[in-house]
């Protein structure tokens with residue numbers, strides 16, 4: 418098999434499921450109803466929802482921060498950190514997750530295309546600052562003092578972060594690996610096609626078949642905490 422020199426990895430909520438973080442559309446998996454079964458997406462993950470009822474949205478993300486504080490990285494996160502250390506080629510780790518379990522698992526370079534729970538974004542001066550527990554009292558931006566801080570996450574209808582860096586890597590990668598994602602949300606769900614178009618091999622590691630499974634050269638089904646260390650080995 419041709420030497421693999423450039424890898425792009427895409428992760429989703431499934432890689433954090435065994436750490437106790439709810440997925441969005443859980444098929445009655447190990448973590449009970451998915452986030453989107455408990456909350457109306459348009460109410461908690463859209464700019465309009467935030468404008469309509471900021472306290473509801475801030476409460477939703479506070480709840481997710483509390484859950485994250487109880488969670489620990491699992492063997493899938495640590496295996497990807499080991500790959501980052503030991504792989505001599507180019508590796509780009511893109512995650513749809515807003516949790517910091519990749520970093521706590523030891524990964525140094527993680528591209529959060531949908532933002533981060535522990536970050537606040539000022540819509541006036543565009544600066545990012547750590548999210549502080551007192552955000553519910555809507556403190557001003559620590560830089561420009563404007564009262565325009567919001568969760569630094571990408572909501573539906575908003576452009577994901579660093580898309581040009583991602584598309585560049587997809588155009589030149591030899592291998593694209595998708596881990597723990599249902600392939601239901603775009604543009605992430607379209608990355609497999611981009612990688613295929615540039616001749617890359619494509620591999621899926623997922624608990625259940627995803628909406629894009631047929632697009633992968635190989636699809637291995639099972640828990641990430643088992644499949645990812647096996648693959649990295």
Ligand SMILES: CC(C)NC(=O)[C@H](Cc1c[nH]c2ccccc12)NC(=O)[C@H](CCCC/N=C(/NCCC(=O)O)S[C@H]1O[C@H](COP(=O)(O)OP(=O)(O)OC[C@H]2O[C@@H](n3cnc4c(N)ncnc43)[C@H](O)[C@@H]2O)[C@@H](O)[C@H]1O)NC(=O)OCc1ccccc1
Nearest residue numbers: 429430431440441442573574575597598599603624625641
């Ligand atoms: C619902 C869907 C149809 N809608 C979209 O895709 C929309 C609209 C859209 C755009 N293009 C389209 C084309 C066609 C149709 C619709 C669209 N997309 C957007 O609005 C995007 C923005 C989308 C981002 C929204 N923000 C999130 N998150 C941050 C906030 C927050 O977290 O609160 S999305 C959020 O939901 C998605 C959830 O998916 P998964 O992570 O896959 O989780 P899920 O629960 O679904 O699945 C879990 C999987 O894990 C597996 N699993 C479970 N346990 C395990 C286990 N133990 N081991 C292994 N696997 C496991 C399961 O089997 C399952 O398959 C993630 O992306 C996650 O980040 N923005 C945009 O398009 O901007 C304009 C644009 C874009 C590009 C260029 C120009 C303009």
